[in-house]
Amino acid sequence: MKLKKWLSNGTVKGFVLGFIFATILSTAIVVAANTTTLENVSYDVNLVVNGVELELAEDMRPFISGGRTYLPLRGIAEALGLVVDWDNETKTATVDEPVDEEDAEEAEDAEEARAVLVAYFSWAENAVFPEPDEDNDIDTMTGASQIVPGNTGRLAAWIAEGTGGELFSIVTEEAYPNNWGDIFVVGPGELAEEARPALKALCEDIEDYDVIFIGFPVWADNPPMAIYTFIEEHDLSGKTVVIFSAFGMGDMDNSFEVLSAAFPDDVTVIAVPFGVSSTGIADAKDDLDAWLKEIGF
Numbered sequence: 001m002k003l004k005k006w007l008s009n010g011t012v013k014g015f016v017l018g019f020i021f022a023t024i025l026s027t028a029i030v031v032a033a034n035t036t037t038l039e040n041v042s043y044d045v046n047l048v049v050n051g052v053e054l055e056l057a058e059d060m061r062p063f064i065s066g067g068r069t070y071l072p073l074r075g076i077a078e079a080l081g082l083v084v085d086w087d088n089e090t091k092t093a094t095v096d097e098p099v100d101e102e103d104a105e106e107a108e109d110a111e112e113a114r115a116v117l118v119a120y121f122s123w124a125e126n127a128v129f130p131e132p133d134e135d136n137d138i139d140t141m142t143g144a145s146q147i148v149p150g151n152t153g154r155l156a157a158w159i160a161e162g163t164g165g166e167l168f169s170i171v172t173e174e175a176y177p178n179n180w181g182d183i184f185v186v187g188p189g190e191l192a193e194e195a196r197p198a199l200k201a202l203c204e205d206i207e208d209y210d211v212i213f214i215g216f217p218v219w220a221d222n223p224p225m226a227i228y229t230f231i232e233e234h235d236l237s238g239k240t241v242v243i244f245s246a247f248g249m250g251d252m253d254n255s256f257e258v259l260s261a262a263f264p265d266d267v268t269v270i271a272v273p274f275g276v277s278s279t280g281i282a283d284a285k286d287d288l289d290a291w292l293k294e295i296g297f
């Protein structure tokens, strides 16, 4: 609960205006020496909070003047178990629920503990491509996948930047073909065989991460099979997984569905994946940042 009260000037600091009409007696009070003088002040006011009469210090007593009852904000708020703060610069009195130190520390620890790994598979880092030259001109659109980091790699780098995460490139022991004709045979072939291509390296410190982003290019409407090797060869128990993907003319709906079902029960898969087509990669950063924010990063 946050309650902000603007007081017209510093003269009535510590008091909030109440609108109780009462008898006016003939005393006068100077609220602040150089500004306001309240006349006909009566201290004939009792303050009862939650059935208990408040005993307030001399300078915090409630009073009535000019048909208005002035009540001490601090006295009342603190009697209700609230915390009052006064910002003299902005002349703002703030009343808040007290912060539970233990809860605050726990929330801070939880925030700190969200170490992020951004694991991704990209064709560009899983094949050996000839350097583009005059004889071997790479088309900028279809060729983006053949130049490190590739489409998925670019998304991965932006995610690492946005989350403070570490990048991990999933690389298979055996390199993939470096041309479209052969990759379109090998990729779908591995899917049909339910292959588990061996990985060159595992993420040695996987236990240090709480959130694992997993990214891949859609191959034959599915994740490349090396993604399953990664999942099966790392202990992801208790972790949160976020899925992202680059695709071509299709989408990532099936890939997200089949991959989500592949994790052990004690893995939480964030229900909102991020996917973008090859033609949209260059302009995808703003959408990606908005998505990160939406899912809490």
Ligand SMILES: Cc1cc2nc3c(=O)[nH]c(=O)nc-3n(C[C@H](O)[C@H](O)[C@H](O)COP(=O)(O)O)c2cc1C
Binding pocket: 121, 122, 123, 124, 144, 145, 146, 149, 150, 151, 152, 153, 183, 184, 185, 187, 188, 216, 217, 218, 219, 220, 221, 222, 246, 247, 248, 249, 250, 251, 277, 278
């Ligand atoms: C073997 C293979 C199969 C593919 N199958 C699909 C597909 O089913 N649907 C689709 O939209 N894109 C498909 N694509 C296109 C890629 O998903 C797309 O070009 C993606 O942006 C490549 O990302 P990358 O640069 O990280 O490799 C396929 C690409 C390859 C190499």
